[in-house]
Amino acid sequence: MRRPTLLGALGVVVLLSAGCGIPAASDVRVDGKGEAATKAGRVDGPGSEPPTRTASGSLNEVFVRNFLSAAAGEPDRAYERVKAFIAPEDKPSLQDKKGSEVALNVVRLREAVYTLNSDSTTTVKITVQQIGVLRANGILAPPVATETQYEFGLRSAAFDSGVNDERAGLYVLDPPNVLLLSDEALKRYYQDESIYFWSSDRTRLVPDQRYRPLAVPDERRVNEVVKWLVGGPSDWLRPGVVGLPDGTELINNATGANGRWEVNLDMSGDDQNGIDQLITQLAWSLGDRPGELELKVRNNSQPVQDLDERRTFKPLYPNAVSPQRFGVYEGAIHPLDFGSELSGAVPLAPEANRTIVSADLALAKEQRVLAAMVVTGSSKSRYRLAVGTGTEPISVISRSSTEYSSISRPVWLRTVDSRPGRGLVVADGQLYRFDEAARMYPVPLNLPEVTAVAAALDGQRVALIAGGRLYVAAVNPDGGGVSIGPPRQLVTSLTGLTAVDWGREDRLVVAGSAGQPAIYEISVDGALETPLRTDVGAKVNHLTAYPTNRNVRVPSGAYMFEANGVAYRSSPFERIEHDRVRDIPPTPAGVRVSNPSAPFFLY
Known part of the structure; x- marks a missing residue:
């Protein structure tokens, strides 16, 4: 009783x-x-x-x-x-x-x-x-x-x-x-943090989200981070990164005082380059913590490293630059002018800048431009992928051999070296990778109909919308191609998802329904949600974001979207009107003006 x-x-x-x-x-x-x-x-x-x-x-x-x-x-x-x-x-x-x-x-x-x-x-x-x-x-x-x-x-x-x-x-x-x-409670009593693992080709660091209880004393933070690194990456990220050598263990606990930290690892191998990469990995995994790090490998000390200096000279995103806004106006790409923001010229020659529906322009090493565009095909209801690369202005454009009834906005997988550009695009419900010659190759995925894809700034992670649901997956360079690891579905409050992009290295900007069309920021594991806009009023069919990072300050509007044929930007929230479009002739009085569409960032 x-x-x-x-x-x-x-x-x-x-x-x-x-x-x-x-x-x-x-x-x-x-x-x-x-x-x-x-x-x-x-x-x-x-x-x-x-x-x-x-x-x-x-x-x-x-x-x-x-x-x-x-x-x-x-x-x-x-x-x-x-x-x-x-x-x-x-x-x-x-x-x-x-x-x-x-x-x-x-x-x-x-x-x-x-x-x-x-x-x-x-x-x-x-x-x-x-x-x-x-x-x-x-x-x-x-x-x-x-x-x-x-x-x-x-x-x-x-x-x-x-x-x-x-x-x-x-x-x-x-x-x-x-x-x-x-x-x-997860939001309130834990600190979400990123630790970093080297990509499978060891060219860049890739973030992996973790949660540290706020009750853990700050002096133990270094020890917790090292244990996480020793334990290896999250399962979904594992296909695209490499962990520490097998059998690596922490010898005693990481100790420190007066801004000096000592980490002693029992780790196989005597590759000095690998040890140097581990120091960079530790420096970034410790966040913005200042101080000095002394790494020991089997009790053998490496030169003491200043953490701030290491992060300065080994940046996470060495090619990251301030973004420029562009949009499509009457079938051509034009800069979007928002006053004090950086606004550049279109890196396409006039003969290549036509019949465009949507696009992604990216800057590769040594300011080489990668251009991928959806263009109209033999009719207004058929589309092709068009790709051009090189120094601006790009005039030579390759087109896909096949026309499709629907193509998503293409995205480039950004690299830190001079390898040929590779990207991803969704056409008629199938995910494809494409190269600089606009050749398209199906990417096998055990998912229902795919409708959108977005690539992280590191080029090693993608977000997907398939069957109205949200997924993340790791990217693994496969020779000259690309393979995608098993996707992980994220649980969200939103339903009927329509668009996604990366807003930060550990956050996605996602459009769907929360009883009415809405845009949320969602963590890369789906746990942390923040409503960004709940009064969109119409289904979002296009969404683009600049993934803010530690190298470049956030722009005044970190994402842009299109709903019901009207484009908007955030922070401050405003409709992107005709007068924001640069390099167009004046419109005669009494003539109805068009709306810019499919806005995107060049970075």
């Missing part, structure tokens, strides 16, 4: 009809969906540790939010923190795991329904979206659980103390048999 509970203050109250089959003595409360409910569950002020069991008093809604935060923090104490919320009689139902076995099921809370029972306990039913599994190594892996609802009870802790005091708080009855962590 359950012990009685004291009733606390209630939030939103929704009474369900008797037809629901709930006893007349019951009271059902629905904790609403969306941002308002999320904010209501937060306690004021920042902190590295989640709230204790008694922090919510007898407020059911706040207690449940805190219960879904309890597992946050260092993995070794996750079960201890969660069990503090569970009634003593139910604690044995949650079996402890230790160390690397600890895994948190990260969920997005959709709705919580509270039913007051005749014995004064409360039944809670939460509706969730499974986002992923947060492992002890900081990786958010794809979700394993399939449950969309969890049910548990609440009772007052006042009975146990024998004092009728709401400050005694609540207990959880019949808890879920897994550790749950809300996405809001």
